[in-house]
Amino acid sequence: MGLDQLRGKLAYQGLLLGGVALLTGAALVLADRATLADIKRAQAADMKQSLAQVLPGQYDNDLLQDTVTLPGPEGEVTVYRARRAGRVEAVVFQVQGHGYAGPVVSMMGVDRDGHVLGVRVIQHKETPGLGDKVEPAKADWIHSFEHRFLGDPPADKWAVKKDGGVFDQFTGATITPRAVVNSVKGGLVFFQKERARLLDDGSGAAAALPKPSLSGNTATKME
């Protein structure tokens, strides 16, 4: 029987589809095997890079291995812990706010006293030219959080100026900076609440948190 006759048969078509699926499936499995390790490595490098941006300074542990997952304001939060000589010096975690065109996801670093080390928006769909000024490449705005904590400004002033707070909004875009400011504030509240567990320093829930009124003393630790 020639190929032309064979091609008309119903069974041939089923076998053909099955064969194609088998071959392409095999190709995908091989490709997945061949690339998996390299992709993991590249993603870990990416993660390290974005962690380093919100975490100035030197730490002696592998942050990607030292994580703790806790219930946060927006579901589970994975917290990366940076240690020096075994002591947790700072933590990094993701926070999320509601922007103009969807979620605005930021990565923030907080030191053990609750001071913001750095914030970077890692994912957003805000309007180019307006809302995207939260990116450090477009404006310096995102640096305005650095060294601040709940107390400087006080909690009710952690807002954009339009809402009676201290942080600038952008001309023509208030929603995006509001989303970032509120999510960072939420992150600091989360840190305050979970501080003992996050810092993992054995002192348990008794660990005293610097009260906003005492903040002047802790401010001397800033670099």
Next chain:
Amino acid sequence: MSNQYTRITKDGLWDNNIVFAQILGMCPTMAVTGSATNGLGMGLATTAVLVAANALVSAVRNLVSPDVRIPVYIVIIATLVTLVDVSLNAWAHDLYKVLGLYIALIVANCAVLGRAEAFAQKVGIAPAAMDGLMMGLGFTFALTLIGGIREMIGAGTLFANAHLLLGSGFAFLETTVIPEYKGYLLMILPPGGFLVLGFLLAGKRIVDKRLAEREALAATPQAAAV
């Protein structure tokens, strides 16, 4: 035979251009042409898939029965796109960070299936691959042009961030066309894509009409003499 390749080249780049003549692949055309660099990157990735898909479809064209050809082609194209996706992710990770979002979109680009269906399944492997290459380059040309116009009017720059796509050797491409430009948001947002495409389509019509008139004039010299 060489005549056939000239035809394929002309078709792919101009006469039957995926964007400007077939008006196919509008999803990537509108979605990624906010800047010339993005357009170029998407075009090149699509070209790679087009060449491979056309060659493969041509290679199996005698085995595939006509009744199930569409699912077979789709599976082949989807596999190729996934292969491009994972290999870029693993071995050209910086490029992947720029293009990653768009690569999965190539599956949805009906131009790829269109070429398999309209051309590759009827001819040998070499002309099919050539067609993929030329159609891809035509697509790249169209996307880069639309992206360049939108970027120039919308942001005042051209080929911004080209070094991320092509390596630092191509940083010289990055130019600021209008310094201190405040930007014209509309062009970067989706309406800009439709506007630019509309004007370009109209422009191609005019050029094609002029060309046809000139050809008609050359073919009938006595008419021209009158």
